[in-house]
Amino acid sequence: MTERKRRVTATDVARSLGLSRATVGYVLNNTPGQSIPAATRERVMAEAARLGYRPHRVAQALASGRSMIILLVLPDWPMEHSLRQTLETASRVLDDAGYALVTYTRHEGGQARPLWELLTPDVVIAWTSITAAERTSMQVSGITQILPVLQEERSALASPTLTAGTHLQIHHLHEQGHRRLAFATSVNERFSLLSEGRAEAAREASDRVGVDLLDVRPVDHRDGSVAEAVREWHREGVTAVATFNDDIAAMAVAAAQRAGLSVPGDLAVIGHDDTPMASMLYPSLSSVSIDSVGLGHYLANQALHAAEDRPLPEAPPDLQAAIVVRESTRR
Amino acid sequence: MTERKRRVTATDVARSLGLSRATVGYVLNNTPGQSIPAATRERVMAEAARLGYRPHRVAQALASGRSMIILLVLPDWPMEHSLRQTLETASRVLDDAGYALVTYTRHEGGQARPLWELLTPDVVIAWTSITAAERTSMQVSGITQILPVLQEERSALASPTLTAGTHLQIHHLHEQGHRRLAFATSVNERFSLLSEGRAEAAREASDRVGVDLLDVRPVDHRDGSVAEAVREWHREGVTAVATFNDDIAAMAVAAAQRAGLSVPGDLAVIGHDDTPMASMLYPSLSSVSIDSVGLGHYLANQALHAAEDRPLPEAPPDLQAAIVVRESTRR
DNA sequence: TGGAAGAGCTTACGCGTGCAAGCCGTGTCG
DNA sequence: CGACACGGCTTGCACGCGTAAGCTCTTCCA
Numbered sequence: 191m192t193e194r195k196r197r198v199t200a201t202d203v204a205r206s207l208g209l210s211r212a213t214v215g216y217v218l219n220n221t222p223g224q225s226i227p228a229a230t231r232e233r234v235m236a237e238a239a240r241l242g243y244r245p246h247r248v249a250q251a252l253a254s255g256r257s258m259i260i261l262l263v264l265p266d267w268p269m270e271h272s273l274r275q276t277l278e279t280a281s282r283v284l285d286d287a288g289y290a291l292v293t294y295t296r297h298e299g300g301q302a303r304p305l306w307e308l309l310t311p312d313v314v315i316a317w318t319s320i321t322a323a324e325r326t327s328m329q330v331s332g333i334t335q336i337l338p339v340l341q342e343e344r345s346a347l348a349s350p351t352l353t354a355g356t357h358l359q360i361h362h363l364h365e366q367g368h369r370r371l372a373f374a375t376s377v378n379e380r381f382s383l384l385s386e387g388r389a390e391a392a393r394e395a396s397d398r399v400g401v402d403l404l405d406v407r408p409v410d411h412r413d414g415s416v417a418e419a420v421r422e423w424h425r426e427g428v429t430a431v432a433t434f435n436d437d438i439a440a441m442a443v444a445a446a447q448r449a450g451l452s453v454p455g456d457l458a459v460i461g462h463d464d465t466p467m468a469s470m471l472y473p474s475l476s477s478v479s480i481d482s483v484g485l486g487h488y489l490a491n492q493a494l495h496a497a498e499d500r501p502l503p504e505a506p507p508d509l510q511a512a513i514v515v516r517e518s519t520r521r
Numbered sequence: 522m523t524e525r526k527r528r529v530t531a532t533d534v535a536r537s538l539g540l541s542r543a544t545v546g547y548v549l550n551n552t553p554g555q556s557i558p559a560a561t562r563e564r565v566m567a568e569a570a571r572l573g574y575r576p577h578r579v580a581q582a583l584a585s586g587r588s589m590i591i592l593l594v595l596p597d598w599p600m601e602h603s604l605r606q607t608l609e610t611a612s613r614v615l616d617d618a619g620y621a622l623v624t625y626t627r628h629e630g631g632q633a634r635p636l637w638e639l640l641t642p643d644v645v646i647a648w649t650s651i652t653a654a655e656r657t658s659m660q661v662s663g664i665t666q667i668l669p670v671l672q673e674e675r676s677a678l679a680s681p682t683l684t685a686g687t688h689l690q691i692h693h694l695h696e697q698g699h700r701r702l703a704f705a706t707s708v709n710e711r712f713s714l715l716s717e718g719r720a721e722a723a724r725e726a727s728d729r730v731g732v733d734l735l736d737v738r739p740v741d742h743r744d745g746s747v748a749e750a751v752r753e754w755h756r757e758g759v760t761a762v763a764t765f766n767d768d769i770a771a772m773a774v775a776a777a778q779r780a781g782l783s784v785p786g787d788l789a790v791i792g793h794d795d796t797p798m799a800s801m802l803y804p805s806l807s808s809v810s811i812d813s814v815g816l817g818h819y820l821a822n823q824a825l826h827a828a829e830d831r832p833l834p835e836a837p838p839d840l841q842a843a844i845v846v847r848e849s850t851r852r
Numbered sequence: 853t854g855g856a857a858g859a860g861c862t863t864a865c866g867c868g869t870g871c872a873a874g875c876c877g878t879g880t881c882g
Numbered sequence: 883c884g885a886c887a888c889g890g891c892t893t894g895c896a897c898g899c900g901t902a903a904g905c906t907c908t909t910c911c912a
Contacts, residue, residue: 197663199898210862215900225859242661247639248582249898252867257579258639274626290639292623295605308578308589308621309640330573332528411801437801444803467798470742470768472775530868541892546870556889580868583897855912862905868897875892881885 198243207237214238218245251310258288260493261311264295265318271466272482279486280493287494307331313496315489319383335496352384353391355478355511359432359460360395360403362476362513366521368430368458371396372405372423374442375434377415385434388462392432404428409438416445424451429458430519436461436468439475443518458519473517481509529574538568545569549576582641589619591824592642595626596649603794603813610817611824618825638662644827646820650714666827683715684722686809686842690763690791691726691734693807693844697852699761699789702727703736703754705773706765708746716765719793723763735759740769747776755782760789761850767792767799770806774849789850804848812840 200218204211209230216224217234251257262277281291289312294305296318306314306328313335314328320336328336363371373392375385389406396403404426409416420442423431433439439461446457453459453473461468464479488509495502531549535542540561547555548565582588593608612622620643625636627649637645637659644666645659651667659667694702704723706716720737727734735757740747751773754762764770770792777788784790784804792799795810819840826833 197661197898201898211899212863212901213861216861219900221901225861227860230860244638244661244663246583246641246663246898248579248588248641249867250900251579252577252583252869252897253899253901255867255900277626285634288634290634290636292636292640295608303616303619303621305621305623307575309623310577310579330528330575332577437798440798441801444801444805447803467768467771470772470775471802472778474775528868532868542869543871543893544891547891550870552871556891558890561890577868580897581870583867583899584869584871586870586897853912855910857908857910859908860906863903865900865902867899870896872895873893876890878887878889880887882883 197246198241199246200243203234203238203241203243206241207233209234256312256497257310259290259292259309259311260284260313260315260497261306261309262291262293262315262489263306263318263320264293272463272480275482276486276489279483280490281486283487283490284493287490289494289497291490291493306333313337313493315493337492337496337502353387354509355462355480356388356391356432357395358478358511358513359462360392360401361399362460362515362519363430363432363458364399364401366430366458366519368401370402370404370426370428370430372407372419372428372431373403373433374416374419374431374438375406375408376438377408377410377413381434388434409441411441411444416441417448420445420449420451420457424449424456429456430454431457431459433459433461435463436465436475436477439477439518440467440471443471443473443475454517454519454521460513460519464514468514469516476516476519477514479512479514481511484509528577529572530577531574534565534569534572534574537572538564540565587643587828588641590621590623590640590642591615591644591646591828592637592640593622593624593646593820594637594649594651595624602797603811606813607817607820610814611821612817614818614821615824618821620825620828622821622824637664644668644824646824668823668827668833684718685840686793686811687719687722687763688726689809689842689844690793691723691732692730693791693846693850694761694763694789695730695732697761697789697850699732701733701735701757701759701761703738703750703759703762704734704764705747705750705762705769706737706739707769708739708741708744712765719765740772742772742775747772748779751776751780751782751788755780755787760787761785762788762790764790764792766794767796767806767808770808770849771798771802774802774804774806785848785850785852791844791850795845799845800847807847807850808845810843810845812842815840 200214201211204214207214213226213230214234215221217226217231218238247258277291277293284291292305292309292311304324304327310332314333315337325336360371373389375381375389392406393403405419405423405428407419409419431442433442439459442459443453446453446459451457459475461475461477464477468475468477492502531545532542535545544557544561545565546552548557548562549569578589608622608624615622623636623640623642635655635658641663645664646668656667691702704720706712706720716739723737724734736750736754736759738750740750762773764773770790773790774784777784777790782788790806792806792808795808799806799808823833
């Protein structure tokens with residue numbers, strides 16, 4: 191009784207029906223090129239259901255050479271709301287196609303055995319730059335499909351999607367009548383890639399719409415750099431700040447309030463990502479909402495193409511970012 | 522050349538050395554009960570390294586019946602900072618023992634193929650209540666080790682750890698001289714288990730220290746219920762609010778400010794979980810910091826014991842919660 | 853009426869590994 | 883001098899599945 195229950199295998203189903211395992215396999219997999227009468231098909235399906243047969247994924251993976259697992263390597267960012275939505279969407283799309291999406295956040299300290307060695311995924315999506323060593327490790331583990339998302343070379347996603355919101359921020363501030371702006375990024379090293387990209391986008395957008403971007407700098411609340419930044423901005427006549435994300439925006443608002451400035455009266459602030467937090471604060475934060483669902487679809491499709499060795503569609507995703515206007519920039 | 526590189530197998534190593542595969546296997550696994558001279562051991566190790574041999578986890582899993590994967594089913598909460606730290610810790614501990622920790626957040630809509638069917642983990646840790654159907658699905662998939670974390674029956678973790686912080690909140694507010702309190706929970710259904718637990722803890726703690734807990738209610742910023750709550754509290758002489766988490770606390774602070782009340786002057790507010798956000802706001806939020814690292818160790822150890830069929834230690838984890846005093850409750 | 857075509861199966865191998873059981877040669881002890 | 887232990891290996895099966903190749907019997911047409 192303490193003995194562990196053996197799981198039901200395809201052999202059990204076959205034996206119970208007096209058929210061969212192959213036939214059962216053909217039916218269950220709907221293998222093309224086999225002539226099996228509907229009657230037999232039904233008998234097999236019924237018996238499999240009756241016995242509670244579940245294919246053993248591990249054995250399938252070994253035999254077929256495909257694990258039906260897609261591994262998404264995430265950057266070490268706090269998991270924001272929009273990212274979660276993206277993941278959910280991607281996961282659902284992949285699930286419909288029979289794949290499982292597993293997410294993996296790397297540790298600071300570095301893990302001894304990275305997850306791709308254990309899971310043998312069919313595809314790895316690298317939503318963060320991966321080192322040469324990691325790349326080698328993947329290849330040695332037999333992973334041939336490695337999709338970069340943020341990498342320089344093939345960043346279909348990087349430029350348009352991840353910086354479009356920044357352009358919108360600048361446009362919005364300009365529309366609100368602001369002419370002297372600043373951009374605040376994160377001191378967090380992990381964001382550097384994205385942070386740089388958005389800062390650059392802010393410069394471009396400012397040039398284009400004709401406003402002065404007087405300052406771009408990383409700020410933090412712990413070392414007093416936000417406080418300092420806010421003071422300087424005010425002194426130099428900056429009337430609005432665009433930020434890298436909602437966290438930075440929240441910090442900027444708090445610093446302004448501490449300095450006795452009113453938001454948005456003395457300083458307008460706009461965040462990025464439209465975190466739930468943005469609408470919870472006072473003043474509520476204007477922000478940029480990302481098409482996280484669309485992004486999820488895009489990621490999933492990229493992965494599916496790669497998994498089935500089809501060429502990747504080169505068309506950039508049609509993702510929309512949108513300004514969400516709230517109190518922190520409303521006049 | 523376009524042909525996919527075959528991966529290096531133990532057979533390759535054996536052949537290249539003129540040894541049998543079994544010997545290679547014994548050396549690589551350090552199998553006890555085998556007498557293999559150091560010289561041979563070294564030859565095998567060297568050759569394996571030279572060829573870049575990596576054991577095929579899938580084959581290992583099939584042969585040994587153990588996947589060395591531990592699946593953590595997470596509630597559908599926003600992934601907070603402390604949770605991330607818990608996961609990192611647990612992941613690292615498990616990694617040292619050769620296990621991989623995979624996290625899985627269930628979808629609202631329900632996924633067709635849950636991850637445990639695809640990964641065949643050795644252990645599933647359910648950090649959220651799982652339905653009977655899910656339990657059956659796991660068992661059919663051959664998973665015998667299912668560890669509940671939040672479940673009624675065996676909630677070694679639930680009561681002490683997840684509600685200790687609430688007691689601290691009440692004590693802290695009492696110490697600060699507050700005598701008429703309220704407790705704000707989340708309207709979010711997903712939190713209900715935890716939410717209820719903490720609300721109950723708040724009642725207990727209030728009784729014990731001798732303060733009046735005048736109101737316990739779920740609040741939200743979207744339907745105006747926070748605003749209403751703050752108004753009523755003020756009218757009834759409530760001077761301090763303890764909350765379910767930092768999000769609720771932030772909402773309460775914002776609502777108070779909107780109503781023209783000062784925090785903490787007119788209303789003191791304390792959060793829970795010590796989110797990074799807590800220190801970014803103005804006024805900064807007092808909160809409760811959880812021993813997330815300790816929790817991670819605890820989870821990992823539970824999983825390890827289960828994975829190796831050892832009895833679970835009944836001793837409750839020695840986890841500490843601590844008040845972090847910031848502006849929102851400082852007089 | 854003979855042969856080909858095909859329907860409806862089965863047999864058998866491979867995926868890469870863990871591990872029980874066995875096999876040969878040398879040394880030791882009674 | 884024979885039995886026996888043991889070091890140092892090898893042979894071989896199992897894990898559960900995908901699937902190529904083959905096998906038998908019927909049908910159909912020249």
